Amino acid sequence: MSVSQRPTGTIRRVGTLLAVAGLVFAACSSASTPSPSAAPATAAPSPSSAAASAAPATPAASATASAVTESLAGQTVTVIGTWGGSEADAFKQMVAPWEQQTGAKVAYTGTRDLNTVLTTGVASGVLPDLAGLPGPGQMQQWADSLVDLGTVLDVPTYTSETAAPLVDLGTVNGKLVGVFIKTAVKGLIWYDPKTLTDLATTPPTTWDALQQYITANKSKAKAPWCLGVESGAASGWPGTDWIEDIVLRQSGPDVYNQWWQGKIKWTDPQIKQAWQTFGEVVASSYGGADTVNTTNFANAGDPLFKSPPGCLFLHQASFITGLGAFKTLKAGTDYNFFQFPDINAQYTGAVEGAGDLFGMFHDTPAARSLMAYLVTAPAQDIWVKIGGALSANKNATDYPDDIAKRSAAILTNAKIFVFDASDLMPTAMNDAFWKGIVDYIKDPTQLDSILANLDTVQTQAYAPQ
Amino acid sequence: MDPRLVTAIVVVVGVPAVLIGYIVLTEQVLRLFPERLKPKVRPWLWLAPALTFLLVWLIYPTIGTAIRSFQNSAGTKFVGFDNFVYVFTNPAMQGALKNNAIWLVLLTALAVGLGLLIAVLVDRVRYEPVAKSFIFLPLAISMVAASVIWQFMFAYRPPGEPQIGTLNAIAGAFGAGPVPWLTVSELSFNTILLVVVMAWMWTGFCMVIISAALKGINPELIEAARVDGANEWQVFRGIIFPLLLPTLAVVSTTIIITALKAFDIVYVMTNGNFDTEVIANRMYKEMFVNGSFGRASAIAIVLLLAIVPVMAMNIRRFRAQEAIR
Numbered sequence: 113m114s115v116s117q118r119p120t121g122t123i124r125r126v127g128t129l130l131a132v133a134g135l136v137f138a139a140c141s142s143a144s145t146p147s148p149s150a151a152p153a154t155a156a157p158s159p160s161s162a163a164a165s166a167a168p169a170t171p172a173a174s175a176t177a178s179a180v181t182e183s184l185a186g187q188t189v190t191v192i193g194t195w196g197g198s199e200a201d202a203f204k205q206m207v208a209p210w211e212q213q214t215g216a217k218v219a220y221t222g223t224r225d226l227n228t229v230l231t232t233g234v235a236s237g238v239l240p241d242l243a244g245l246p247g248p249g250q251m252q253q254w255a256d257s258l259v260d261l262g263t264v265l266d267v268p269t270y271t272s273e274t275a276a277p278l279v280d281l282g283t284v285n286g287k288l289v290g291v292f293i294k295t296a297v298k299g300l301i302w303y304d305p306k307t308l309t310d311l312a313t314t315p316p317t318t319w320d321a322l323q324q325y326i327t328a329n330k331s332k333a334k335a336p337w338c339l340g341v342e343s344g345a346a347s348g349w350p351g352t353d354w355i356e357d358i359v360l361r362q363s364g365p366d367v368y369n370q371w372w373q374g375k376i377k378w379t380d381p382q383i384k385q386a387w388q389t390f391g392e393v394v395a396s397s398y399g400g401a402d403t404v405n406t407t408n409f410a411n412a413g414d415p416l417f418k419s420p421p422g423c424l425f426l427h428q429a430s431f432i433t434g435l436g437a438f439k440t441l442k443a444g445t446d447y448n449f450f451q452f453p454d455i456n457a458q459y460t461g462a463v464e465g466a467g468d469l470f471g472m473f474h475d476t477p478a479a480r481s482l483m484a485y486l487v488t489a490p491a492q493d494i495w496v497k498i499g500g501a502l503s504a505n506k507n508a509t510d511y512p513d514d515i516a517k518r519s520a521a522i523l524t525n526a527k528i529f530v531f532d533a534s535d536l537m538p539t540a541m542n543d544a545f546w547k548g549i550v551d552y553i554k555d556p557t558q559l560d561s562i563l564a565n566l567d568t569v570q571t572q573a574y575a576p577q
Numbered sequence: 578m579d580p581r582l583v584t585a586i587v588v589v590v591g592v593p594a595v596l597i598g599y600i601v602l603t604e605q606v607l608r609l610f611p612e613r614l615k616p617k618v619r620p621w622l623w624l625a626p627a628l629t630f631l632l633v634w635l636i637y638p639t640i641g642t643a644i645r646s647f648q649n650s651a652g653t654k655f656v657g658f659d660n661f662v663y664v665f666t667n668p669a670m671q672g673a674l675k676n677n678a679i680w681l682v683l684l685t686a687l688a689v690g691l692g693l694l695i696a697v698l699v700d701r702v703r704y705e706p707v708a709k710s711f712i713f714l715p716l717a718i719s720m721v722a723a724s725v726i727w728q729f730m731f732a733y734r735p736p737g738e739p740q741i742g743t744l745n746a747i748a749g750a751f752g753a754g755p756v757p758w759l760t761v762s763e764l765s766f767n768t769i770l771l772v773v774v775m776a777w778m779w780t781g782f783c784m785v786i787i788s789a790a791l792k793g794i795n796p797e798l799i800e801a802a803r804v805d806g807a808n809e810w811q812v813f814r815g816i817i818f819p820l821l822l823p824t825l826a827v828v829s830t831t832i833i834i835t836a837l838k839a840f841d842i843v844y845v846m847t848n849g850n851f852d853t854e855v856i857a858n859r860m861y862k863e864m865f866v867n868g869s870f871g872r873a874s875a876i877a878i879v880l881l882l883a884i885v886p887v888m889a890m891n892i893r894r895f896r897a898q899e900a901i902r
Binding site: 232347405539540543547 | 732757851866869
């Protein structure tokens with residue numbers, strides 16, 4: 113071989129071989145990468161992998177878990193929700209029996225940015241099979257993309273097992289698209305019975321009585337209230353719960369409903385009055401405005417249990433029992449609650465509830481089976497038993513302690529039931545509400561401009577886009 | 578086999594393989610062309626994949642965004658300049674524009690200034706590689722990781738409780754009370770703190786580039802100046818700094834673009850609360866929280882137009898440098 117002749121033939125052959133190898137690798141990997149990753153970035157949506165798998169399954173029409181007998185072995189259901197940490201573990205335990213019975217797998221991804229993932233998903237079509245929905249307001253906007261659960265669940269059974277308001281909240285134009293996996297009662301006042309020994313027998317039932325009690329027992333803690341509104345991108349939401357509870361009991365459910373529907377302005381004197389009452393609470397909170405704005409909601413109640421106690425009361429929903437210092441303490445002995453007192457005797461017995469709404473985006477056999485399983489009492493009992501959750505199903509009664517039983521009773525026996533207002537508002541309004549709370553805590557003198565700004569957002573947020 | 582291991586192998590082996598394979602393939606294709614056309618066609622064939630990616634993932638979305646910015650959020654009708662009016666009149670946006678101006682000026686001053694200072698000082702020292710590595714290290718982590726680290730630096734607990742935040746612990750050592758650093762919006766103090774976090778990351782980048790340019794300066798010039806009796810400051814001002822100016826310009830434009838794009842740090846640390854809002858965070862909120870695609874697109878276009886002059890300057894500088902070579 114002469115010097116001028118380069119071994120191009122070899123290079124060519126090796127190069128072509130490498131190119132082919134590379135392409136084969138790429139093709140193999142995209143097929144073997146399991147589709148469970150629910151983030152919109154994944155190429156292969158799960159229905160195609162479900163279709164490619166072996167077992168064809170007939171959808172379970174019955175809503176009871178015992179009828180889940182068909183084999184869905186090898187199939188995967190992608191689920192996304194906002195739960196992380198201990199809540200995500202609880203959900204995994206909830207679906208474990210279903211996985212065992214059917215042989216299918218649940219691939220759960222938790223993200224606090226649920227809104228983002230689902231907004232892009234609905235626009236692009238890349239969606240998980242099941243998803244937690246941010247709230248009934250958002251669910252309405254996505255009603256066209258959600259599967260009609262009337263064909264998945266046994267609707268008469270579901271309706272009889274679930275509290276009527278919760279069924280209604282999941283229905284859009286007669287189509288059932290959302291079901292509640294777990295619920296919570298809002299507006300409970302938590303305290304340490306070892307600090308306030310006489311409270312269990314005679315809790316204050318009116319706002320004035322509560323204020324008198326606070327004045328009488330001021331010396332027992334550094335401040336009357338504990339409050340913490342930090343929560344990442346959702347900072348401010350515990351304050352919105354306060355305002356909602358006040359509006360409900362001060363002005364009644366009609367004003368409350370008109371308010372979240374955008375028919376009452378934020379600058380309305382009734383709403384402004386509620387903010388000012390909240391301002392009094394902030395002024396008497398442990399650590400002052402700076403602490404309130406920088407403390408995460410899960411740890412806000414920890415000062416209740418310090419010695420000397422940092423505060424007398426914490427206003428929070430029933431799910432606080434699974435978070436922060438509450439997690440390690442004993443229900444009843446270490447912590448207890450009473451209901452938010454009445455402000456206006458006319459509206460006594462009003463309760464604000466909330467819950468985790470679930471919807472289905474892809475109609476696959478495995479997804480149908482999972483959805484049908486999740487609404488049954490045995491499934492919901494699993495999370496209820498772990499603690500920190502209430503069930504939407506009336507037959508789920510496996511509550512771990514007296515506290516949980518009492519919370520559940522409040523929900524089922526509510527005379528006036530409303531859903532969390534900020535979850536019902538359009539997301540732009542909700543976001544501005546959260547921000548308004550943070551700004552108000554920082555500088556209460558700005559209330560008028562904050563409310564005026566909320567009015568501006570209201571006109572834009574509720575307008576048909 | 579763990580799917581992540583498969584992905585790792587695919588990336589490490591597959592990417593070079595595909596690259597080499599593609600080049601060999603194009604050589605085969607070129608054989609079909611007459612000899613004199615080969616040098617003209619070859620660059621286009623080699624650039625084809627990159628150009629395709631640019632077209633699909635850069636040009637097309639940019640045009641799409643520009644069109645969207647004139648539509649309502651559902652994309653059903655054109656609303657003229659309404660979205661742009663919103664961008665400049667909405668109070669939150671105005672706050673964001675003001676903050677981005679602070680980011681621009683302060684980040685460039687800090688990152689480039691400190692980078693220059695450290696590059697010049699460290700040039701004379703024996704432990705130069707070690708020092709440079711330490712300064713460069715923060716650039717290796719993601720901005721979200723940096724935000725989490727600095728959140729602990731700024732952490733606040735009520736007075737009387739043990740302070741877990743570094744700054745508040747130091748303040749406590751001097752007898753001062755804890756300060757809720759990130760909520761102090763007077764004089765844009767919290768925005769300045771966020772800029773410091775970004776500067777902490779990017780000083781290393783500036784330092785490395787300036788250091789390389791510094792070493793490119795002819796040592797005979799400096800020797801001659803010293804022999805003539807110039808002191809260090811005069812050497813720096815008269816010789817080093819003017820010769821570094823082209824490099825400083827390039828580095829500055831990169832940092833300016835980074836400042837205009839700032840998002841992760843604001844999103845993680847304050848989410849735009851307490852007057853720390855920035856344009857990129859507003860765009861994210863409009864897009865994903867409010868679902869107002871039209872307004873988000875308008876914000877994106879405004880950002881693009883703000884960056885274009887900086888980019889143009891960068892390219893001109895780059896061309897001038899290439900011409901010198």
